[in-house]
Amino acid sequence: MRTRFTEMFGIRYPIVQGGMQxxxxxxxxxxxxxxxxxxxxxxxxxxxxxxxxxEIARCRDMTDQPFAVNLTILPTLRAVSHAHYAQAIIDSGxxxxxxxxxxxxxxxxxxxxxxxxxxxxxxxxxxxxxxQAIGCDAVSVDGFECAGHPGxxxxxxxxxxxxxxxxxxxxxxxxxxxxxxxxxxxxLALGADGINMGTRFMATVEAPIHQNIKDSIVAASExxxxxxxxxxxxxxRFFRNRVAQEAEAVERMKGADLTIQDLAPFVSGQxxxxxxxxxxxxxxxxxxxxxxxxxxxxxxxxxxxxxxxxEAREIISERLMKTMA
Numbered sequence: 001m002r003t004r005f006t007e008m009f010g011i012r013y014p015i016v017q018g019g020m021q022x023x024x025x026x027x028x029x030x031x032x033x034x035x036x037x038x039x040x041x042x043x044x045x046x047x048x049x050x051x052x053x054x055e056i057a058r059c060r061d062m063t064d065q066p067f068a069v070n071l072t073i074l075p076t077l078r079a080v081s082h083a084h085y086a087q088a089i090i091d092s093g094x095x096x097x098x099x100x101x102x103x104x105x106x107x108x109x110x111x112x113x114x115x116x117x118x119x120x121x122x123x124x125x126x127x128x129x130x131x132q133a134i135g136c137d138a139v140s141v142d143g144f145e146c147a148g149h150p151g152x153x154x155x156x157x158x159x160x161x162x163x164x165x166x167x168x169x170x171x172x173x174x175x176x177x178x179x180x181x182x183x184x185x186x187x188l189a190l191g192a193d194g195i196n197m198g199t200r201f202m203a204t205v206e207a208p209i210h211q212n213i214k215d216s217i218v219a220a221s222e223x224x225x226x227x228x229x230x231x232x233x234x235x236x237r238f239f240r241n242r243v244a245q246e247a248e249a250v251e252r253m254k255g256a257d258l259t260i261q262d263l264a265p266f267v268s269g270q271x272x273x274x275x276x277x278x279x280x281x282x283x284x285x286x287x288x289x290x291x292x293x294x295x296x297x298x299x300x301x302x303x304x305x306x307x308x309x310x311e312a313r314e315i316i317s318e319r320l321m322k323t324m325a
Contacts, residue, residue, distance in 0.1 A: 001309060004171040005138060005193035009096060009117065010066050012036035013309055015184070016119075016140070016173055018147075018198025019070025019098050020287065021045055022273045023209055026055050028301070030062035031206035035305035039067040040098055044080060049088035056092040068096035068119070073104060083107070090114040098140065101149075105134045119173065123151025125163050128172075138171040139164070140196050146176030147199050147225075147237050147289035158190070165191025179291040181311020185320075188312075199289040205300045210279030213286070214298045222293025228267065228285070231258045236267070239288035241281050243271070 003014045015037035017029065024042030032039035041059055046052040052069070059067055069089050073082050086107045089097055097111060100121035104111075111118055112135065120131040121140045128139045141164050143157030144150045155163075161174050174187035175196035187195045201207060203217045216239070225237050226244040231251060238244045247266035254262055271284025299307070 001312070003188070003193040005173060008137065008171060009038060011038050013305060014173075014188075014194025015305055015308065016040065016068075016098075016194060016196040017201045018175065018196050019068075019072065019100065019121075020148075020198050020202070021072075021269060022276050023198075023202055023207060024070060025208045026059035026062060027208055028201065028204070028206050029067045030059050031204070031301040032201060032305070033063045033065035033067045035302040036065075036309075037301075037305050038096070039063070039065075040070050041067065042070045042072075043085045043089065044072055049081075049084045052085060052088045053092055056089075056094060066096060067094070068098050069094050070098040070100065071104075071107075072100045074101035086110065090116065099136075103130065103134070104136070108135055121175070123149070124153050124155070125160070125167050128164050128168055132168055132170050136170065138173060138193075139168065140173040140175045141192070143174070143176035145290040147287040149234070149236050150176065150227075152233055152235060157187075161187065161190040161192050176289060177291050179294045181308045181313075181315060183291075183294075184308055184312045185315045197291075198287070199291050200295060200304070201301065202288075203295050203298050204304055205298060209276040212279035212281060213276060216281050217288065217292050217295050218298065220288070220292040220295075222290050224292055225288055225290055229260075229263060231256070232260060232263075234260075237287065237289060238285040239281075239292070241285070243282055243285050247285065 001013050005014050013036045017032040017039050019040045019042045024040050029039030029041045043052050046055050096117050098119045117137040119138045120136040122128040123142045131139050143160045144154050157176050164172050171193040173194045173196045174192035178195040178197050179200035184195050203214045224240045226240040228247050267285050272286045274283040275286045
C-alpha cells in the first residue's frame, strides 16, 4: 500500500505504532517494523539517555527495518533533560523521530543536521500548521478519541482529519480510534496518508505488558475510558478503572480549586508502570483509547498488520467498488 508516508519513510504499509510510555520497548517496535509498519521506541521509558542508546541497539538486533523513537516534550514529575535524550537519538543513528507535547523547534536544527525526519503529534489544525512551518516532515493528528492527551478542542477525527488535509501540504497520519482495516480505509478517504495505533498494538503478543492488561482491553467497551485533568487544561484519556474513578471524584469535589498536586497521587507514571509489569488493572491509571471497543483478540503484530491490510484491500476492492458500480 503506497502513500506519501510510506514513500517518505521507507515502510511497506501506512501504519504506525504509537509512542507509548512503558510500552514502546524494543521487542514491540521491532515486531511492528518487521511486519511492514513503523515501530516506535519511547525514549522516556528508558531511565537515562545511555539506557535509550542500549534499547535502540537492542531493537537493531531484532530488525533491519526502519523504526523511530518517540520524544515527548512535556513537564514530568521527575527531572528530565529532553536535550540529552534528543542527542542520544542523534548519536544512535536513528533517522526517524516522533515528537509530542511541546513545540519541538529547539531540537529541529540538530535533528535536521543529522538527517533525521520528524513526525510531530498534534491535536489541532493550527498546531499542525505550526509543525509544518518549522520544518516537520509529517504530522500525526490526534482526534478526540485517542488515548493520552487529546488536546482541549474536543474535535473528533471525522472532522479534524479532513480539516487538516485541507490546510497541510506534508503527509498526515491519523491517530485516535484506529484498530482495523475499516479505520485505515476511512483515514485514507478523509485525506490522511496512514494511521497511528497505540491501544491496538498494546493488545498484541509482543507488547511487553502483562497479559491481564491485554485481556482487560479485549473485554472493554468503547465506554470504558475516562478523561482526567480537564479543569487543568491538560486533558488525558485513561482506562476507566478504580483509580481513574477516584481521581474523577477528586476533580468533582475540588472543582475550580483543583491543582495538579491533588491528582498527582492518582496519575503518577510510576503507578502506571506497575499496572503493566504486575498486571493489576487498578494499581494506577493507564492510557487507553476509545478503540478498546473494537479490540477483540491478541494477535501477533505480523498477524494484526497483515489482517488490517487485507481488510482494507477487501473493503476498497469489493464493497466500495461495488457501490460505485
